Amino acid sequence: MKTITPKEVEERLRAGESLHIIDVREPEEVAAGKIPGAVNIPLGLIEFRMHELDKNEEYILVCRSGGRSGRAAEFLDSRGYRVVNMTGGMLAWKGPIE
Secondary structure (H helix, E strand, O other): OOEEOHHHHHHHHHOOOOOEEEEOOOHHHHOOOOOOOOEEOOHHHHHHHHHHOOOOOEEEEEOOOOHHHHHHHHHHHOOOOEEEEEOOHHHHOOOOOO
């Protein structure tokens, strides 16, 4: 599984790069703050909403600590999606939140 650090995500966002970030936490967790521009698709709904994703795009998956996003990354990767897991999750995120 490909991984990326929160610092690398933050640097890419600061450089103006357009990233596709999927936050797989539950809505009440996301309500406390998420990476700006991240789309919330809870882990339990990934299987039912993966048709919304483009297999030609790369997605960075995020959760609280990296475990759920890792499971989501394995699931999507096995179905042909280009995914990267953000290690450490939001617990390690030092950048801005919305």
